[in-house]
Amino acid sequence: KAGVTQTPRYLIKTRGQQVTLSCSPISGHRSVSWYQQTPGQGLQFLFEYFSETQRNKGNFPGRFSGRQFSNSRSEMNVSTLELGDSALYLCASSLSRGSGNIQYFGAGTRLSVL
Amino acid sequence: GQQLNQSPQSMFIQEGEDVSMNCTSSSIFNTWLWYKQDPGEGPVLLIALYKAGELTSNGRLTAQFGITRKDSFLNISASIPSDVGIYFCAGGGSNYKLTFGKGTLLTVNP
Numbered sequence: 001k002a003g004v005t006q007t008p009r010y011l012i013k014t015r016g017q018q019v020t021l022s023c024s025p026i027s028g029h030r031s032v033s034w035y036q037q038t039p040g041q042g043l044q045f046l047f048e049y050f051s052e053t054q055r056n057k058g059n060f061p062g063r064f065s066g067r068q069f070s071n072s073r074s075e076m077n078v079s080t081l082e083l084g085d086s087a088l089y090l091c092a093s094s095l096s097r098g099s100g101n102i103q104y105f106g107a108g109t110r111l112s113v114l
Numbered sequence: 115g116q117q118l119n120q121s122p123q124s125m126f127i128q129e130g131e132d133v134s135m136n137c138t139s140s141s142i143f144n145t146w147l148w149y150k151q152d153p154g155e156g157p158v159l160l161i162a163l164y165k166a167g168e169l170t171s172n173g174r175l176t177a178q179f180g181i182t183r184k185d186s187f188l189n190i191s192a193s194i195p196s197d198v199g200i201y202f203c204a205g206g207g208s209n210y211k212l213t214f215g216k217g218t219l220l221t222v223n224p
Binding site: 004006033035041042043045048055056090092097098100102103104105106107108 | 144145147149154155156157158159162164202204206209210211212213214215216217
């Protein structure tokens, strides 16, 4: 069974640009969560999608948005990039919602904003 | 919001030594998870705990879900060089979100 796939693995953008990251969950998994990881802040929760609806949202500005498609694949978008958006963006999928559902992570997308 | 305090922040040990790290919270959790992250990769699940007081082992790793549901620890016995990495605890609450600790960086000297 394939794991969580994130594309691209690396991205370099400049300030003011926008970026779209993609996540394909494990087959059969319906919940997808996104996290931002930086050395100083650790893993910060961005949002969670289930059945194409955003179910939870972290404390990030509106420049961060996402969506989920009917096949459970998810994308996140960051508009008007800032230097501080440089981070590893991780996607995690789980079978369903609930604290008992284990999240499995992809390898991440490393975003560098110049 | 919920916060996890994970300690220590980093550890530098000799191969063969045992390691212990823990997470505490002011909030209760329904699930405790321990992940390991290697450089350039995403976190990989090591152990999942679902019940207060539960003690679970996975090879040389042992983790416990605290009785109060506000803490958990992870022990690694007889460390080896491939144990190097960042270890994260994560608590799963009633809001369906995982809250992560800031990680423990483990370095093992051969």
